[in-house]
Amino acid sequence: MQVTETLSDGLKRELKVVIPADELAGRLDTYLEDLKSKVRIKGFRPGKVPAAHLKRLYGRQAMAEIVSNMLNETTTKAVEDRSERPALQPEVDLSDDDAQKVLEGEIDLTYTMTYEVLPEIEIGKFDDIEIERPIVEISDEGVMEQVEQIAESNRPFEAKTGKTPKAEDGDRVTMSYVGKIDGVPFDGGADENGQLVLGSGRFIPGFEEQLVGVKKGEEKVVTVSFPEDYQAEHLAGKEATFDVTVKEIEAPGELKVDDEFAKGLGLESLDKLKEIVRGQIEGQFGQATRQKVKRQLLDKLDERFDFALPEKLVENEFENIWRQVENDMARSGKSFADEDTNEEATKADYRKIAERRVRLGLVLSEIGEKNEIQVTDEELQRAMYEQVRQYPGQEQQVFDYFKKTPAALAGLRAPIYEDKVVDYLLELAKVTDKVVTKEDLLKADEEDEDAAEKA
Incomplete structure (x- = not known):
């Protein structure tokens, strides 16, 4: 195999790869020799079919399989030999005319492969990042207010x-x-x-x-x-x-809010009901706090890192976002004019969001890789079970889907991995608590709902 670099521009790479016709012919001979002992052809004893006859019957089909395997092998090896990390699977350009001649053994297998490499990211330290964590102090009165709402719904x-x-x-x-x-x-x-x-x-x-x-x-x-x-x-x-x-x-x-009321809900006492309600409130506020803190951290990372992005990654991310935007608009029956904007301006805004997502994804991935952060099988299984629980009666089909669909499994792994990297960074950052009212915390969440999508 001969590899020649024909383009190196920023993150873009183009290579010309040549595999001699005699190498392909040698692989074909090996393939047919192996096939000879397996194939059964009328008029010939097993293992005695002439090579020329086998080639006439199966040569073109065998060569197509060999060429396909060679393309996969050589694109992978070409990149590995250069110690590069492609952002996406390299694209191969081989004309139909040349492909036909290669299958006939008339010419060398010559093709062009293009790809973008992942940028080099200097991670640095994170102990200078300052995060303000909004927390809500849960009062006994607040717990009782929630208990009374439960009681009211059971009046x-x-x-x-x-x-x-x-x-x-x-x-x-x-x-x-x-x-x-x-x-x-x-x-x-x-x-x-x-x-x-x-x-x-x-x-x-x-x-x-x-x-x-x-x-x-x-x-x-x-x-x-x-x-x-x-x-x-x-x-x-x-x-x-x-x-x-x-x-x-x-x-x-x-309506009496007492132990008897709690027992009517299947609990032993009013104090137990209050304990459960307090835990629910803590969980609700904890999620809101987590979202706020994560948003701050990602904003600071976005400000800190600025590097060239693989155009294909950005384009793929933008297309996913834009497809969702179009679907949402179709469902709502709204137009760009209804939102006091136009398609061009909206696309520009969402392209910035796509760039942010790709940039932060690369940064978090690099941080996780450099610090050997991994998603365990147990964590992945737990996430899978959470998905399965949403489809009662179809559990086996959902399990089979994840087992057979690597992309779906990767979709479960990605948010777990991201959260683990975020937790790692928060341990390094300077995080200070700020007591806020529940109204302020939840109001902030509502105001940031659209902005959070940028993360």
Whole structure:
């Protein structure tokens, strides 16, 4: 094999590779010799088929297989011999005409391979990175507030008594209803025994208010408009009517938050319920804090590192992002004008996001490699089980999918690896805690939701 560099421009490389025709012919002879002892051809004893006859029958097919193997072997070896790390699999250029002549054994196998190498990244130290970690101190009052919300959702109700009791705010109405748009029932708009606490804000805006004052057995047509941002796009912004029949009206009963209430939830005491609620709050705030801290760290890494990026990696990342953008816009029915922008400007913004993602991915990968950070089999298995749990009844199919699809398995490994590298960096960085209110922490999360996608 003869390899000649024809281009070295930044991260771009182009090599010309030549494999002599006689080397291919030698491989073909070996292939056919091996085939002779295996093939069964009428009129010939096993192992006695003439080489010329085998070549006439199987030569072209065998050569195609040999050439395919040679392309894989030689592209890999050419890169290894140069001690380079391709960003993606090298692209091979071999014309159809030349390929046909190679298969016939008329010419050398000559092709061009192009690829981009990964940039050299000087990692340096990270003990000068300063991170402010927002934390929320969980008070007993905050825990009790959550407990009372749980209790409210489990409040007992009792049938209203009297001659003709009417529904009031706080009452629970049991009803059947059928929703219609332009007189035609729509999917998901009907229920035979729906329950609604008036004033809870659970139904479409304006629905509950129209039930105040209804009586048991009463039939009523409720007219409302779905919000413009309603999650079901075929209903968003449309006016609908609901044919309602009131089956029962119940008044809220007395609510006691005590040990007996906790036992009704399957717990031994109110203190145990508080303990569980505190843990849930800590988990919720912990995730929000983690997201905020990780965002700060990635921002600082993005500011610190500036190097040439493999164009193909950026283009692939941009195409993935842009495909999602187009899908989201198609689902929402919105245009660029609706967002007060245009396609060109939006593409420029998302290309910057793609560049950031590629840059940070390369930096985190380099840090992890230099510090021998690895994802264990146990961690990968745990992530796989979490995915499997989301598909009850299809567990085996999901397992088989991951086993047969390396890209899917890599997709599970990547976020675990990234988080482990982030944890490693946070151990080196100067992290100081700052006490904030839960409103500030969660509000910050909402404000950063779009920006976090850049990570």
